[in-house]
Amino acid sequence: MESRLQSGQKTTILIVDDDAINRKILKKIFSEFYDIQEAKNGREGLILLLEQKERYGAVLLDVLMPEMNGIEVLRQMKGMGLLEEIPVFLITSERSEDVMREAYQLGVMDVISKPVISFIVQRRVKSVIELFEARRNLSTVVEHQSVELLRQAEKIIELNQGMIEALATAIEFRNEESGGHVQRICGITRLMLENTEFGENLDEKEIHNIALASIMHDVGKITIPDAVLTKPGKLTEEEYEVMKSHTAKGVTILESIPQLRESGIYDYACDIARHHHERWDGKGYPDRLAGEEISPWAQVVSLADVYDALSCRRVYKAAIPRKKVLEMIRGGECGLFNPRLLDSFFSVEDRLFQLYEGLEEAKNI
Numbered sequence: 001m002e003s004r005l006q007s008g009q010k011t012t013i014l015i016v017d018d019d020a021i022n023r024k025i026l027k028k029i030f031s032e033f034y035d036i037q038e039a040k041n042g043r044e045g046l047i048l049l050l051e052q053k054e055r056y057g058a059v060l061l062d063v064l065m066p067e068m069n070g071i072e073v074l075r076q077m078k079g080m081g082l083l084e085e086i087p088v089f090l091i092t093s094e095r096s097e098d099v100m101r102e103a104y105q106l107g108v109m110d111v112i113s114k115p116v117i118s119f120i121v122q123r124r125v126k127s128v129i130e131l132f133e134a135r136r137n138l139s140t141v142v143e144h145q146s147v148e149l150l151r152q153a154e155k156i157i158e159l160n161q162g163m164i165e166a167l168a169t170a171i172e173f174r175n176e177e178s179g180g181h182v183q184r185i186c187g188i189t190r191l192m193l194e195n196t197e198f199g200e201n202l203d204e205k206e207i208h209n210i211a212l213a214s215i216m217h218d219v220g221k222i223t224i225p226d227a228v229l230t231k232p233g234k235l236t237e238e239e240y241e242v243m244k245s246h247t248a249k250g251v252t253i254l255e256s257i258p259q260l261r262e263s264g265i266y267d268y269a270c271d272i273a274r275h276h277h278e279r280w281d282g283k284g285y286p287d288r289l290a291g292e293e294i295s296p297w298a299q300v301v302s303l304a305d306v307y308d309a310l311s312c313r314r315v316y317k318a319a320i321p322r323k324k325v326l327e328m329i330r331g332g333e334c335g336l337f338n339p340r341l342l343d344s345f346f347s348v349e350d351r352l353f354q355l356y357e358g359l360e361e362a363k364n365i
Contacts, residue, residue, distance in 0.1 A: 196347055220253060303345055
């Protein structure tokens with residue numbers, strides 16, 4: 001089936017809200033970019049979805065409505081598998097903990113509070129619609145061209161690498177990072193494996209594949225709602241559990257890319273995505289692996305991720321001075337690492353720090 005992007009057909013947003021004024025406000029925000037369909041209650045909205053689900057690029061859903069409320073609509077969509085195809089945003093003044101918990105458990109993409117701020121809601125919704133459309137388009141292209149691609153192994157490799165880098169960059173934009181995070185993780189990983197004893201048992205091809213696989217370490221974050229992913233303050237316990245789920249979800253995403261399974265990076269990428277938050281003392285997640293249970297490449301990417309996160313500005317913190325970063329890593333403030341890995345890291349840290357030359361944050365490190 002031809003995607004909307006390929007056919008030139010305009011994407012439609014479905015606004016489901018019993019308040020005519022709210023529908024009018026949302027329509028005004030999005031009508032320049034999308035066709036708008038309105039429903040006055042949850043039951044009416046669900047009927048429209050079932051009649052022509054491929055038409056809709058997103059659903060903006062109120063919670064408190066007559067006949068069928070927004071949570072019940074989410075339950076119905078979840079049961080029919082629609083939440084995998086159509087992103088849903090709760091646009092609501094209802095902020096009770098029970099409602100928010102169930103909404104996220106069901107798979108809502110984001111929760112946006114009323115009254116809405118036009119440029120914020122527009123940015124959040126547009127970015128997700130574009131990601132879903134790109135995914136649909138990619139799936140269609142792969143389906144139509146799979147036979148040809150299989151005959152052209154070199155082109156498959158190029159496509160995989162481009163797709164990996166593009167997806168990782170998209171995650172950076174969603175995470176509101178300063179840019180370059182995944183490239184630095186790749187560079188740190190390669191440099192450590194090529195120049196320290198920690199990579200002495202790996203050949204050049206293995207190191208290349210591991211470094212490329214490291215780019216995908218946070219791919220699962222594409223599934224994390226913006227309300228959690230870009231929260232400027234400390235996460236609640238519930239939000240932290242949502243954030244931690246990116247490790248397992250990353251593996252699920254990687255497993256869904258057929259071409260990646262044919263490449264040499266697949267096993268490394270899955271292992272790194274799932275285990276880059278494990279710690280030497282077994283206090284990491286998701287599997288609480290300890291010691292040598294953690295693969296060498298997952299250990300390296302884990303340390304690289306911590307080093308970069310501390311050294312650069314994030315939405316929730318400023319960059320930390322280099323001296324303090326090294327003290328924190330050496331002192332175990334960011335989790336316990338393999339002593340042999342730390343020796344390798346400190347032996348080349350001067351060279352690793354060169355990756356940060358030119359960054360605004362580096363001026364103060």
